[in-house]
Amino acid sequence: MKRSLNDYRRIVGDDTIGKIYQKARRLYGKTVVHVNSTYYGGGVAEILTGLVPLMNDVGIAAGWRMLRGTPDFFDITKKFHNALQGNSINLTDIKKKLYVQANEDFSTYSHIAHNCVIIHDPQPLPLIQFYPRKQPWVWRIHIDLSNPNKQLWEFLKSFILKYDVIIISSEDYRLKDTSVEQRVIHPAIDPLSPKNMEIPEKVINKYLKKFNIPTDKPIVTQISRFDQFKDQEGLLDIYRMVRDQIDCRLVLCGSMALDDPESQQYYERTRRKANNFVKNRDVILITSENNILVNAIQRISNVIVQKSIREGFGLTVTEALLKAKPVVASNVGGITLQIADGETGYLVDPNDKETFAKRIVQILKDPSLARNLAKKAHEATKEKFLITRLLADYLDLLDDLIA
Secondary structure, three states, rough: OOHHHHHHHHHHHHHHHHHHHHHHHHOEEEEEEEEEEOOOOOHHHHHHHHHHHHHHHHHOEEEEEOOOOOOOHHHHHHHHHHHHHHOOOOOOOHHHHHHHHHHHHHHHHOOOOOEEEEEEEEOHHHHHHHHOOOOOEEEEEEOOOOOOOOOHHHHHHHHHHOOEEEEEEHHOOOHHHOEEEEEEEEOEEOOOOOOOOOOOHHHHHHHHHOOOOOOOOOEEEOOOOOOOOHHHHHHHHHHHHHHHOOEEEEEEEOOOOEEEEEEEHHHHHHHOOOHHHHHOEEEEOHHHHHHHHHEEEHHHOOOEEEEOOOOOOOOHHHHHHHHHOOOOEOOOOOOOHHHOOOOEEEEOOOOOOOHHHHHHHHHHHOOHHHHHHHHHHHHHHHHHOOOOHHHHHHHHHHHHHHH
16 A cells, blocks of 8 residues: 555654655656666665555655676675675676676666666665766665775775765765765664564564464564674574573564575574474574564564674664564674664673673563663664654755755
């Protein structure tokens, strides 16, 4: 069902809704197109699923297109993604050629004549050089760019320098070696999406039964795609420490994004490491794309964990905080913007597994502590990280660029 901005009134209030409509007035009839590389299986797709309809609802003609690519292309861009977060890469001429060629091919059957173009992440970055410049182009990079591979970065800069604005998720990601204007816009979640909306207990029980998730023990959960930077393998080590002190169950639920060919490989590595626990249903691995299932799991979890090594923002953390769940997460990237350590959750060095385990046990053993953390977290998240705030930020940007 199509949602309108008015559907959010009961959540954010009339004043917020009214200000958004006022911001949109100068943009009536303007056209905007978002381009990314997948329609499901990641934070970017989730954001656009909520944001694009709301842009249309307030009077902007907003579109969303997916870059097509071969398996070779997505294998290359996954390596680019990892290298932008600090990994090494063998950047051969053939990788560069295939990367650019996929974008050129896409341009031949995708016309762009909008008032503004917003490109998401590295996959469609080179598109800008295959269209005549008739409008501002914005590059929205969602990942942690604080320590990119230098060789790859120099290659990508030849495209980046053509853009009018770069949007980053945190001041910590501000690029020091480019003259392109940079703006910080924090990501956000949609409280009315199937993943975040309120669901009745009977629906929760239905999904738990369908996916065979028992609730006879406390549940510790991580929701994130299976990826080396999400470090599910490291979380298994932490779970072993926690389980030595309190009998509980670990749920690892992740998606397999269309543009991430490494997900299946990392899932298999995680499954093998968890093999003994999996047999006894003490560790449950789920790869379903079902958003209501994710919603149900988060709502019945006693602790939500995000054991990331690098994290551009971490929308799964936002989701847990909004649902008033106590969170223990790595002290990295955009996660630090969401949690006030000791007040709305706990931040831990991702290499300090003992402290990770200590914080999880502390919450499991102290329900009063869990409730206090969760209550404060819910209020802070509702104020700062909902899609209505994200829409307002984009309207401000578009007003500056095209109004």
